[in-house]
Amino acid sequence: MFTKKCHQFFEQKFGFHKVLLTTSCTDALEMAALLLDLQPGDEVIVPSYTFVSTPNAFVLRGATIVFADSNAENPNLNATTLESLVTPRTRAIVPVHYAGIACDMDAIRAVADRHNLTVVEDAAQAIDSYYKGSPLGSLGELAAFSFHETKNIISGEGGMLAINDARFAQRAEIIREKGTNRSSFFRGEVDKYGWVDVGSSFLPSDIIAAFLWAQIEQLDTIQERRRTIWQCYAQALAPLREQGVGLPNIPDYATNNGHMFYLVCRSLSERTELINSLKGKNINPVFHYLSLHRSPFYSERHDGRSLPWADHYTDCLVRLPLYYELSEAEQQRVIEAINSFYQHR
Numbered sequence: 001m002f003t004k005k006c007h008q009f010f011e012q013k014f015g016f017h018k019v020l021l022t023t024s025c026t027d028a029l030e031m032a033a034l035l036l037d038l039q040p041g042d043e044v045i046v047p048s049y050t051f052v053s054t055p056n057a058f059v060l061r062g063a064t065i066v067f068a069d070s071n072a073e074n075p076n077l078n079a080t081t082l083e084s085l086v087t088p089r090t091r092a093i094v095p096v097h098y099a100g101i102a103c104d105m106d107a108i109r110a111v112a113d114r115h116n117l118t119v120v121e122d123a124a125q126a127i128d129s130y131y132k133g134s135p136l137g138s139l140g141e142l143a144a145f146s147f148h149e150t151k152n153i154i155s156g157e158g159g160m161l162a163i164n165d166a167r168f169a170q171r172a173e174i175i176r177e178k179g180t181n182r183s184s185f186f187r188g189e190v191d192k193y194g195w196v197d198v199g200s201s202f203l204p205s206d207i208i209a210a211f212l213w214a215q216i217e218q219l220d221t222i223q224e225r226r227r228t229i230w231q232c233y234a235q236a237l238a239p240l241r242e243q244g245v246g247l248p249n250i251p252d253y254a255t256n257n258g259h260m261f262y263l264v265c266r267s268l269s270e271r272t273e274l275i276n277s278l279k280g281k282n283i284n285p286v287f288h289y290l291s292l293h294r295s296p297f298y299s300e301r302h303d304g305r306s307l308p309w310a311d312h313y314t315d316c317l318v319r320l321p322l323y324y325e326l327s328e329a330e331q332q333r334v335i336e337a338i339n340s341f342y343q344h345r
């Protein structure tokens with residue numbers, strides 16, 4: 001069973017208490033929201049600069065989202081101002097390790113522990129990355145990973161829930177298997193299985209797990225190649241900082257898993273010109289999230305606070321091509337195109 005092999009691999013390599021493969025990170029987040037037993041009106045703190053699945057999982061359970069702003073240094077949730085967002089109705093904090101770079105987890109854990117909140121890490125981009133030596137995904141009670149084709153290791157669509165607080169382990173199995181105790185049945189712990197809770201079908205087929213296993217076998221090779229590409233961008237483009245262009249900042253407490261390399265342009269118009277200029281050379285850089293507190297769905301529900309850093313990354317961040325198969329020659333072409341764009345400004 002490849003599913004079991006994958007579970008054991010992640011539990012052993014990263015020290016998670018228990019792992020369950022899911023059909024996506026979105027599903028893993030939805031399982032986390034179910035495990036929290038959220039009641040309508042309960043509040044969950046989520047960065048505005050993230051993928052929609054991060055807050056949507058909790059909105060599905062009737063929660064109110066309190067959006068947090070990003071750091072000036074990087075798009076991660078600003079932990080310094082986090083505590084001011086906590087109210088008596090707050091239940092959880094969902095830090096997103098953007099680009100696989102750790103959030104300030106000591107500061108986040110301190111706020112969570114003071115107010116008895118659950119931390120659910122959105123570690124979708126954060127496989128094999130670390131905070132002060134601890135694997136990302138091991139620092140929250142729960143953590144969600146993605147194996148979507150855009151991530152470091154992939155299974156087309158896929159994800160996993162890491163459960164670090166043993167209290168959630170049994171119920172997580174039940175929720176994942178349509179609200180039944182089928183997992184206990186297969187371990188011989190009960191003599192028949194039935195409907196014991198709410199749930200859904202969050203488990204992938206073993207064929208997906210077999211695909212993922214093949215990726216796991218190549219994990220170190222993939223990570224090394226991605227980090228090499230990342231370092232090459234970082235070195236070649238470092239001089240752009242002098243012109244006021246932002247490059248990824250990795251705090252001392254964090255590692256780099258080579259998930260993503262991005263630039264932060266000085267303005268929206270500069271970013272648009274850069275993207276168009278590169279597209280003219282058959283290179284396809286892409287911007288990323290649109291602040292969710294200003295989204296068509298949530299803007300009317302948002303409490304009205306402005307979140308300037310989330311908006312800044314919305315307008316100015318651009319991701320450069322970074323994938324295992326990217327050749328050195330192709331990468332040089334990207335670097336030259338960017339340098340020539342900035343030489344003429």
Ligand SMILES: *Cc1c(COP(=O)(O)O)cnc(C)c1O
Binds near residue numbers: 023024027051096157
């Ligand atoms: C990719 C991603 C998701 C969604 O992952 P899926 O596996 O596609 O559901 C959620 N959050 C973040 C931060 C992501 O990067």
